[in-house]
Amino acid sequence: MTPSRSAALPPGASPAVPAAPLASSQPVPSPSVPAASAPAVIRATDGRVRPLEAGDLERSAVLFLRAFRRGRRAPSQRAVEEVAAYMRRIYLEGPYCDAGTGTLVQVDGQGDIRGFLGILKTRYRLDDEELSAGIISTLMAADGAHDGMAAPQMLRALNQSAFDMILTDSANRLSLPFARPLKYQLMPLNCLQWMRVFKPAALLLYKARERWPLPPAPLFAPVTHLVDRAAARALRPRQRHAVPPRWREETIDATGFAAVLPGFVEAYRLRPAWPATELGWLLDQAAQKRAGGDLAFRLVHGGTGTAPIGCYAFYGRRGGPAAVLQLLARPGQWGTVLESLAASAEAMGCIAVHGPANAAMMPDLCAYRALLFFYGGGTMVRSRREEVLRAVREDKALIGGLAGDRWTRLGTDPFGDG
Numbered sequence: 252m253t254p255s256r257s258a259a260l261p262p263g264a265s266p267a268v269p270a271a272p273l274a275s276s277q278p279v280p281s282p283s284v285p286a287a288s289a290p291a292v293i294r295a296t297d298g299r300v301r302p303l304e305a306g307d308l309e310r311s312a313v314l315f316l317r318a319f320r321r322g323r324r325a326p327s328q329r330a331v332e333e334v335a336a337y338m339r340r341i342y343l344e345g346p347y348c349d350a351g352t353g354t355l356v357q358v359d360g361q362g363d364i365r366g367f368l369g370i371l372k373t374r375y376r377l378d379d380e381e382l383s384a385g386i387i388s389t390l391m392a393a394d395g396a397h398d399g400m401a402a403p404q405m406l407r408a409l410n411q412s413a414f415d416m417i418l419t420d421s422a423n424r425l426s427l428p429f430a431r432p433l434k435y436q437l438m439p440l441n442c443l444q445w446m447r448v449f450k451p452a453a454l455l456l457y458k459a460r461e462r463w464p465l466p467p468a469p470l471f472a473p474v475t476h477l478v479d480r481a482a483a484r485a486l487r488p489r490q491r492h493a494v495p496p497r498w499r500e501e502t503i504d505a506t507g508f509a510a511v512l513p514g515f516v517e518a519y520r521l522r523p524a525w526p527a528t529e530l531g532w533l534l535d536q537a538a539q540k541r542a543g544g545d546l547a548f549r550l551v552h553g554g555t556g557t558a559p560i561g562c563y564a565f566y567g568r569r570g571g572p573a574a575v576l577q578l579l580a581r582p583g584q585w586g587t588v589l590e591s592l593a594a595s596a597e598a599m600g601c602i603a604v605h606g607p608a609n610a611a612m613m614p615d616l617c618a619y620r621a622l623l624f625f626y627g628g629g630t631m632v633r634s635r636r637e638e639v640l641r642a643v644r645e646d647k648a649l650i651g652g653l654a655g656d657r658w659t660r661l662g663t664d665p666f667g668d669g
Contacts, residue, residue, distance in 0.1 A: 298365060298401065300408040303342060303354040308335040310364040311356065318391045320666065330667025337660060338369070341388075341536065346529040347372040353385045355408055357392070357401040366392040366401030368409060371656060374524035375416060377639060381524055382415035387422075388656040406433065416639050420607070420655035421662075422629030435631040436643045441651060444627030445616050446572070446605035447593055453602040457571060497554035500591045503562075505534045508548040511562050512653075515579035521639060521648035530653070537564075537576060537658035541665075544568030546576065547599070551591045553584070561588030567601045575606025577652035586615035610646040630655075 303311070312334035316326035342354040357366030369388035374381055387409070392401035409417060410433070420441065422430075430437050448454055503511075509530045516522040525533075538546045543566035551561040561580035567573030573596035580588040589612065596604040607627055608616065616622060630650050632643045642648045651657070660666075 298357050298359045298404065300355050300357050300366075300404050303352050303356050303367075305339065305343060307356050307364055308338050308343075311335070311338060311367050314364055314367055314391055314393060315389065315661070316666070319661075327667050333666045337666070341371065341659060342369055345371060346532060347374070347383075353409075353412065353414070355405045357405055364393075366405050368402075368405040369661075370409070371659075373529065373654065374526075375521060375654075376524050377521050377636070377642065382636075382639070383413065384416045384418060385409070385412065385414040386654070386656055387417060387419040388659060389661055410434075410633065415636060416632055416634040418630075418632045418650055418655075420628055420630045420651035421657065422631060424626065424629075426629050430629070430631050433633065435633045436640045438630040438632070438643060438646075438648070438650060440608050440610050440613060440646075441630035442626060442628065443608040443624050444605050445608050446603055446623040446625070447619065448603040448621065448623065449593075449597050450602040453570070454572065457602060498560075498587050498591065499552050499554075500595060501550040501552065503548045503550050505531075505538060505546075505548060507550070508562060508564060509534055511550060511559060512577070512579070515562060515581070516649055518582065519642075519647055519649040520645075521642035523649065523654040525653075533653050533658060537653070540566065540658065540660050542566075542660075542663035543574050544571060547595070549591060549595055551580075551584075551588050553587065560584040561591070563588065563592050565592065565596065565604070565606070567596055567599050567604075569600030571601060573599065573601040573604040575604070575652075576658060578606055578612075580612070582611070585612040586618065589615055607651050 309331055312331045313326060315334055315338075316330055317324075320326065320330070342348070343352055353370035353372050355368040355370070356364050359365050368390050371386040371388050373384050373386060375384045376382070390402060390405070427437070509527065512530065513525055516525070540546070545568065546564060546566055548564050549562065550559050551563075552558075553560045561578070561584055563578040564576045565573050565578075566576060575592065578588065578592065592606075593604055605623075607630075608624070632639065632648065632650065634640055639648075643650075656662075
């Protein structure tokens with residue numbers, strides 16, 4: 252979720268890194284499970300929490316831009332309109348929203364929007380049972396909003412909603428101490444991002460240029476090139492990984508990725524339902540993300556004529572770090588799929604590749620000495636169903652990626668005039 256400047260409660264977003272759009276029709280809710288909706292208006296002495304309405308969008312967009320893009324500067328009308336249109340698309344017109352939005356706002360006595368809690372509606376499966384799920388996305392509150400009560404009020408309202416489960420994969424660090432009191436089950440390994448670096452000097456320069464205005468990158472090219480050549484000689488021998496002698500990757504498009512992805516999630520007890528319409532909509536939206544480059548898709552085979560052993564989607568462009576959106580593999584094949592990912596990213600000209608960790612891939616990740624780990628965003632689940640939490644505790648739940656909020660443009664993309 253996108254972090255709030257004034258709210259210290261979960262959740263918050265972390266940097267993410269976006270391809271031809273996949274044509275798709277509007278997803279519809281499954282008739283087998285009633286659509287979860289937000290509770291009735293919750294009143295408090297300092298405001299009220301209610302579901303998001305179309306008339307709230309521009310004021311919510313202003314709140315978003317002031318919190319995450321321009322500080323106290325007044326946002327342009329173009330940026331406000333673009334964010335409002337985007338919020339309409341994902342929060343009011345997205346999958347299952349025809350049965351009511353799950354997104355909440357906190358409104359003060361004058362009718363001003365003082366808090367916003369964006370919820371992406373989806374469906375999960377627990378074994379053969381279908382569940383309604385809400386993915387916490389953007390959480391924000393205006394500076395000094397009701398002495399910091401906006402976030403707690405919205406989260407209380409969300410916890411009283413009809414969702415079978417509530418999840419997030421991008422809660423900020425301030426959220427973690429509140430996870431236990433709010434009865435969220437934390438997935439510690441999934442909170443980490445791993446990074447494999449191909450060109451360390453180029454990566455340091457890239458990160459520095461993100462933070463400070465520096466001279467054009469070509470001026471540093473001779474130095475970074477020499478350092479990276481030396482690093483390659485020092486690090487590559489230590490990064491050898493045992494992989495089958497015969498494996499190959501296949502470049503596919505979004506339609507092909509949507510066709511194979513459901514087959515790789517069946518190994519998880521708790522997994523996204525992902526009907527074709529919803530998955531098509533998600534990939535179409537993910538392809539519109541611009542901050543990290545184009546969205547590429549790969550299918551990995553263990554050998555000629557064999558069934559696929561894994562698939563992945565990542566954002567990347569030459570001269571920047573590649574970021575994994577989704578990576579899945581058959582049991583025992585994570586190392587091969589990770590090698591394929593690294594080869595694809597390096598061939599594209601990326602200076603590094605990073606993605607979310609999980610328990611299944613950790614033995615293969617630990618085989619690399621030159622690997623970095625850092626906090627990527629809290630992954631946690633709340634549910635009144637014990638079997639849901641059991642699946643989470645036993646690492647039999649697929650959370651994050653397309654079953655999260657990293658595919659949205661709200662994390663890092665510019666809006667309007669940038």
